[in-house]
Amino acid sequence: MEDTRTSPEGVQTPAQTEAADYLRSLLNKNLRVTTTDSRMFWGAFKCTDPESNLVLQHTYEYRHPSMQKQAEGSAAAAAASGATATPGSSVAQTFKMDMTSRYLGLVVVPGEHIVKIELEEFASQMKRGPQYRSPTEL
Amino acid sequence: MTMAEDEGTTMSNEFLGLSINNPNLFYTDEPPPPPPMVSSEGIIATDITRKFAAAAATLAPGELVKDGHFTLFESVGALEIMDPKMDSGCLAPGESLDEEYDVARHLLPSEVLGIIDQLLSLEMAWHLGYPLSQTLLTNVYIEAILMPAPATIDEADFIRNRNDGAPRDPMFAVLRAYCLGLLKSCWYVCERIKFEHYYEEEDFVTNTYHRSLLDNIDRDLIRDELMAARSILHNIRRTISEEMAQALGFRLELRTAFLRAIELSELRSNPESLSLPWSQMKAVWEPINKSHHLGSPVPKAFSTKIQRKLASTMPPRPIVHLSFEETYEHFRKLFIDGIDVLKVLNYSDSQSLLNFVLTFQAQKPQPLVYIRTLLQTFLFKDMIILGHLSIRYVIDDDLAIVVLPCSRLLDPSNDDIEVPYDPRYAMAHQMELFRQRAAQSYLDIFRAFCQNRCRVRRTLYHAIQDWETVQMDAMAIDRLLQVQLEEKPIFYQPSLFVSEEVAPEPAYSLPLSSWALLYKLRLMEWIVQLGFELETYQPDELAGMYWYLGHLAKTRGQLVERIKAFTMHRRANHRLPLTPAMEAQYERSLAYLRVTMLDAVATWEFSRVLSCMYTVLLRLKLIVPPPRPYSTDALRYEIRMKPFLSITLPELPTIEAFTQGTTQPECSTASLIECASNAIGGARKSFDVLGKLSEQDAFAVDTHERWLRGTKNCFKSIIAASIAISNLSDGTKGGVEGGEGLQVVVPKPDKGYHEWWIVPKITQKR
Incomplete structure (x- = not known):
């Protein structure tokens, strides 16, 4: 591609037209x-x-969410799943936040x-x- | 007969054009489009970063690619992202979006008091027209109560997920109850204002930024919380000191009373019982003010950061700071006005009602917009005037007072006639047509005066056009009715303000069109008078504007004289002897015509005085017009008189007549001064008589005190004017060239005794 700018006469190159x-x-x-x-x-x-x-x-x-809120969310998720958590699961890493x-x-x-x-x-x-x-x- | 139906809606349209229906750039509260689903099965997002940048880079400098319907003008309103001044979401490096303030931290009683007093100031700032985002919604406790939106009273707390059953910390209970009461009353205030006519950008911001102000939580539950908090205070009064417990208790009492006042105002019934909570607020307000010093401010509990979470296109704005002294004054006025406005519910007669609205709104400072919308509600809600009167009742009352005492036209039994050729059948029909035609225009006068002062004036511009057509339609109905009434013309000879003798001509009474013309004239006078109040005119224009006001007042005087002549004639020519009730009606009407005549004469005379004085000051070059390179007298006259240009009766004076009347070239300066000095005696006498009228005779029942104050202030203005005249007379003894020794100050409207009478201060130079 040679010159992509508008030429001094104001004529647009095909590349310019296509981009626009x-x-x-x-x-x-x-x-x-x-x-x-x-x-x-x-x-x-x-x-x-x-x-x-x-x-x-x-x-x-x-x-x-801010780091603080993420940490809180993570803790909450861990706590919630704590009761039913099966050993070895890593719930804390996979919780979802909006x-x-x-x-x-x-x-x-x-x-x-x-x-x-x-x-x-x-x-x-x-x-x-x-x-x-x-x-x-x- | 032409009933210009479409014309009748002119002024209502003006009201429809208010900002309630006109979303504004910044404050718009219309719901945004639904938020997008960021992750959705059906939508695929492609990264086009490089492709886009490469394509954009090929554009020539200054070249734009834009949607055809999108204008650069619109883009002026766009928020610039990452610009800290515009983008409320832009964080400083290392800054967190989250509030660092912990709402669960322990609060001292003095801190709770400090927070509550700050909330009082912010609440008042909101009443004064600042948005919630800069006032109450900057408080972290309020934000924590409102977000996420609580569904139940228990969720409405800044500490969520409490252990059920565990008692709240007493200080939290007090602050929470206060905030709940505050938010609920704000919701009611906002709803009331939204329901009536007001101006969003000028009066009040109803935007709640998609925060629900506890609208779904029952008022009674909140009242229970307030009561509970008060009993908690009672229990701990020994621990936190009696004084502190009382101070906090008064603040809770204020909230309870405010909610109660709002609840009662929906009733529109007996003003005495309605005013109880207002009196209560007024009573606790003094001790609240006196205990303000017990509080310790908690500035950290207020933050503009919260604005970042509000649905708003506003750049971040500072918290509005209102001093507690100002807060005190405004609230005090609010409570007084709250009590006063209820008196409107005591209907005595239509003219007293009008005087109530006029004098109530003329107060300086004008009552807050909440009170003004409350007044509108009392007046118009559900098309029932003051909660118990039909529009017809009020209009008929007004017609009976002004033009038709004891008239067959207003006999309600006419409605029962079913025989079409009975004249009473036609009367009932025509009168109903007239009421339908005039009702809106009539009520709009009351509505107009409930707006802010500038808007009152603007709205009256439209109103006079409207009354112009009402008058024409009324004329047509008058002509039909005079046939039904078999009215005989009388030879009427006007005498008032008439320079040469006019031969008496046979004339009909034309009551309905006279009534309409009288209102139109009053509206026109009010426009000019509000022009003085609002500093619309330059000092060098005052001579002309007072001349025009005098012209209007004189026309009104002549009209009242005519109405009176026909009323007297009808009274003297009754077929049957008058019953005492009928006599009383005639007396009432004549009393009204008398007070109106006095007012017209006083206005005319005093206007003449001031017009002459200002003319002299212009001649002596003691008032010098500012340079106006692009203006001419004719152009200025046209622009000033624009609202009156399309009015046919009274016709706008030609510029020649106006110039002649204002400059009075044939009069010497000395005779102008003499003329002013003579006219002032007449004006003084009229205002003096007005000031001595009883509230019934002044048609100012339940508003007499305010009405009298206005009249007394006019009287004081006259005294000031006579002093000015004598100084002017002394200073010009040396002839036309005199006046060098004089100093003239044209005071601002609020610096004189009455806003409508701008009396120049004339003193000897030292």
Whole structure:
């Protein structure tokens, strides 16, 4: 690939057009965006720019329980299973905790704080039709 | 006849447009979309991090990929994640989301008192318009009670999973009971306010951030907890000191009484019995204030961190700090207003009711929004006025007072006539049409005055348009009814404020349209007067606005004179001798016309005084208009008079008439001063007579004290004005060029004696 930037005349290269098409195809789809502080934001993709700053609508924030809460949860799970625990089982390691969530609405996630972007799709829809492939995968 | 039905809804629409139906960017309390299932069989998440970043990187600088329906304007409201100022979830390095405060830690009695007093301040801050997120929901005990939402009274505790049967620590029991009582009363307050008309961004934030304020827990159970906590205090009074036990006990008593007051207010019955809990609160409030020093504050029990757990699009905001002195004052006023507002339930007559609402709302500071919504509930709930009167009853009472004493039109037995060609059948039918047309507009006046002062003025703009059409429809009905009543025209000659003799012309009484016009005129005067109160006009505009107010008051005076002439005529020409009851009705109506006339004349005269004074001050350049490079007198006149532009009666004066009336170029400065000094005598006399009226004659039953205070303040304003005039007269003895030795201050509305009368302070320069 030679030059992926807009040429001085403002003409877009095919690679640029395709990249923009790809981003457009994601619009209004639900993304899960993980930030550097390991929170996750779930919302509908509305807008982005060259720095990958993301605007998400109807966003929920998800946060892993704090270490303290995890320890408490683990202890509680161990205690609960203690009565019926069979020797050798390791319940304490496999207990489940819900991520705490809250509704935030419209948010901007700056590109610099993003560590992961995931696209949510229905399994049923993924099977149908050819999947889009980005220029880098071609 | 044209019944402009769609017009009739104008003002109701204004109310519908209130923020209750208008979700706001920050405070929106509408339920968010359901949370997603993070792990679900049917949904597959693909990592597109690199693909996305690579694609985005190819965009040109400044280029955006965005959804067509999404505007950048919207994005202004978006929260920026990881920005500590915007993102309430953003943690400082090493910071934990969890509260470090342990709600199970032992509390001293003084600490419980300190926490309760802080909660009192925050509760008041909420009443004053701050959101719960910055007030009560910053308290760790409250958060622990509310989250996770308790399903039973036993779960409603900041210490969950207690061993059943083990008694609570006494101090925990007290604090918990207090918090339960507090939260439940907040729930009721919030529901009451949401049910009535208020302005979300200006008056009150009803958002509870998806915290349920114990709405599913029965009030009686909470009352039991409060009672139990009080008996615990009684038992331990020796250990924690009598004084401390009493101080905490008063605070619990306050909560019990508040819940009781709310419970009783639903009844809308006898004000004396309803006021008991309010009096109780007022009584315990003083000792609460005096025992405040016993508490020791626990600042750690309040944290803005809790905001991170609230469903909110708000960036984190600081805790609102209200001093205990301010808290004391506001609560004191709340309890006094709580007692006072109940008196509205004592209905005497429609005009006293209106005066009650007017004077109650004119208080400075205005009653809190909770009290204002309580007033609305008393007035309108279920379309039954004050809990026992039909709308028809109140309107007919008003018509009888203002224009139709002893009129056949208001005879309820007309309804029973079933013969269509009987005139009474037509009367009943037409009157019912009229009531249907006018009822909403009439009630909206009361509703409008229950809003905050700025909104009152704005709402009245719409109201006068509405009354314009009511008046036209009333005119059509008047014409039909005068046929049914076989009314003969009388030769009516107006005399009041008329400069040249007008030949008497045959005229009909037109009672319904006169009634509508009278209200419209009052509304128009109120708009101008509220303009003074709200500092809408610049000092150099006061001459003109007082001139216009005088013009309106004069028109009202002429109308009242006309109504009175027809009432007198009808009284003198009754077919049958008047019964004592009928005499009394006539007397009542004439008393009303008298007080209205006095008020109109006083307003007219005093407006004339002030208009002349301000004109002189402008001439002497003692008031200098600010530079207005992009404005002209004509443009300013248009904008000021915009609300009145579409009113046909009274027609808006032309700018020429306005300029002429304001500047009075034909009058010398000396004669203007003399004119003001003459007019002030008339105004003074009118206010003096008004001030001596009994509460019945003033139509201020149950609100006479407040009404009288307002009238007395007008009188004081007049005294201030006469002093100003004599100073002005002394200072200008040297001729037109005089006035250099004078100093003029135009005071703020709240610095004078009455907000509606801005009297300039004129003094000799030292």
